[in-house]
Amino acid sequence: xxxxxxLILVCQLFGEVVSELFDLPVPGPVIGLxxxxxxxxxKRYPPKVLTDAADNLLMHFSLLFVPAxxxxxxxxxxLKGDWLPIAAALIVSTLLTMVLTAFLxxxxxxxxxxGETLEDGQ
Amino acid sequence: xxxxxxxxxxVYLSAKPLTGLTITLVAYAxxxxxxxxxxxxxxxxPVVIAIALIALLLKVTGTPYATYFExxxxxxxxxxxxxxxxxxxxxxxxxxxKRALPVIAFGVLFGSxxxxxxxxxxxxxxxASPETLASLAPKSVTTPVAMGIAENIGGVPALTAVCVIATxxxxxxxxxxxxxxxxxxxxxxxxxxxxxxxxxIGTARAFQVNETAGxxxxxxxxxxxxxxxxxxxxLWHWIFG
Numbered sequence: 001x002x003x004x005x006x007l008i009l010v011c012q013l014f015g016e017v018v019s020e021l022f023d024l025p026v027p028g029p030v031i032g033l034x035x036x037x038x039x040x041x042x043k044r045y046p047p048k049v050l051t052d053a054a055d056n057l058l059m060h061f062s063l064l065f066v067p068a069x070x071x072x073x074x075x076x077x078x079l080k081g082d083w084l085p086i087a088a089a090l091i092v093s094t095l096l097t098m099v100l101t102a103f104l105x106x107x108x109x110x111x112x113x114x115g116e117t118l119e120d121g122q
Numbered sequence: 123x124x125x126x127x128x129x130x131x132x133v134y135l136s137a138k139p140l141t142g143l144t145i146t147l148v149a150y151a152x153x154x155x156x157x158x159x160x161x162x163x164x165x166x167x168p169v170v171i172a173i174a175l176i177a178l179l180l181k182v183t184g185t186p187y188a189t190y191f192e193x194x195x196x197x198x199x200x201x202x203x204x205x206x207x208x209x210x211x212x213x214x215x216x217x218x219x220k221r222a223l224p225v226i227a228f229g230v231l232f233g234s235x236x237x238x239x240x241x242x243x244x245x246x247x248x249x250a251s252p253e254t255l256a257s258l259a260p261k262s263v264t265t266p267v268a269m270g271i272a273e274n275i276g277g278v279p280a281l282t283a284v285c286v287i288a289t290x291x292x293x294x295x296x297x298x299x300x301x302x303x304x305x306x307x308x309x310x311x312x313x314x315x316x317x318x319x320x321x322x323i324g325t326a327r328a329f330q331v332n333e334t335a336g337x338x339x340x341x342x343x344x345x346x347x348x349x350x351x352x353x354x355x356x357l358w359h360w361i362f363g
Contacts, residue, residue: 005203012206025355027270029205030347036209046213054210057203061322062169063150064201065290067142067194068265068283069173073180074187075281078254085250089258090285093240094292094319095300097262101233102301102315106308108225116334118307 004053011036136185142193149175162330167291169323201266205347208264212344215337226314230342233318234349237262257281259358261289263350264321264343271351275358286321293320294327309334317342 015031018024024031040046072079079086135141153171160166180190191198219226238259245258256277260268265286272282293316301312313335316324325343329336 008203008206011209012202015206025271025274025359026351027267029202030267030270030351032202032206033209033212033344034348036206037212040209040213041216046210051210054207057200057207058211060150061204062290062326063147063172064197064204065169065265065283065287065323066146066150066172066176067191067198068201068269068280069169069287070176070180070190070194071187071280072173072284073177075278075284078278078281079284082245082250082254085245085248086254086258086285088248089241089245089250090261090288091292091296093237093244094262094289095296096240097233097237098293098297098315098319099300099304099306100236101229101318102306102308102311103304104232105225105229105311105314106306108229109222109308109310112308112310116309118309118312118332 001049001053004047004050007050008032008036008053008057011039132183136183136189137192139193139196142190143196144193145176145179145190146172146194146197149173149179165295167294167323169287170291173287201264205264205266208340208344208347211337211340215341218337218341226341226345229314230318230345230349231353233315233342234262234346234353237319238350238354252276253278254281256358258285260350260354261285262319262321263347267347267351271354274355287323290320290323293324297324298327298331310338313338314342317344318346321346 011032012029013032014035015033016028018031019026019028149172150168152175153166153168156171157163157166157168176190179185180187238261241258241261242255245255250258253276256275257272257279259275259277260271260282263271263286265283268282268286269279271277273279297316297320298312301315306312306315309332313328313332316328316335317339321343325336325339328339
């Protein structure tokens with residue numbers, strides 16, 4: 001467990017260093033993600049401790065958003081000034097993106113197997 | 123114990139990192155409990171409940187956000203490793219990826235561009251300030267990455283964090299309803315779209331509704347994190363100089 005966690009941190013640290021060193025606009029954790037993904041592709045069968053550590057980290061992924069979200073208290077003035085464009089962008093653009101992407105994918109993906117579509121009355 | 127004692131005790135406690143950390147976990151536990159009590163109604167989002175409870179507590183006690191964050195940063199810190207850990211669920215989808223790589227890559231790029239372009243155009247048309255525009259642009263990717271992108275293109279990371287979370291909640295609560303309305307029935311397409319448009323919060327919701335939807339949502343979220351981080355900063359600097 002410790003080794004798995006250390007490996008994840010090493011990937012992130014590597015990402016941060018590369019991002020800083022080459023002045024990349026890509027955040028360090030994303031480079032770390034790519035590094036770990038490539039490592040997994042090479043290894044083929046990842047050790048269970050690693051997948052368990054990752055699953056544990058991601059199980060309550062949404063909890064990790066809370067501290068940053070509470071930051072809303074520092075942004076009240078800006079939100080008051082720009083509330084209409086922010087609210088409109090959040091709601092309209094999110095739903096537009098979702099519907100357009102879902103439409104595109106439902107056309108392009110290979111035909112759905114039984115159980116892969118929503119049945120009526122479900 | 124009189125009121126002065128209580129105030130003094132709070133001043134002492136609020137300066138301890140333990141307090142901010144404990145409050146975060148307790149508030150989330152309450153949010154999660156209410157969510158389960160409500161029969162997993164997406165309106166009772168545990169993140170929203172936790173944020174509202176903590177914001178209210180800070181307001182009532184007059185505690186500055188920076189003091190709270192002293193403790194909460196330990197939870198916040200885990201966002202980085204959790205982003206790296208997304209490689210594992212992504213790896214589990216290798217077979218799906220191999221089978222339909224061009225379609226998936228196209229879908230992610232398409233979704234990523236629609237998300238940021240529609241956001242920026244709409245907010246600009248409604249008169250948002252340049253900092254607000256830059257803060258909103260990466261709103262469809264997971265918080266730490268969105269905050270990093272916003273910082274790079276001249277946005278306010280704290281505002282981005284709030285917008286990212288709101289985006290996740292809008293997608294998780296209204297998204298399935300809207301997709302039902304337009305009669306989109308393919309779980310793979312639905313999940314994929316939720317992951318692209320509303321990152322981790324959308325993916326958490328997709329997993330609760332349908333296993334296939336969840337897997338595609340996780341895949342799309344991971345790839346969209348990459349696509350957006352790799353395209354938006356370059357496009358932004360190219361378009362706006």
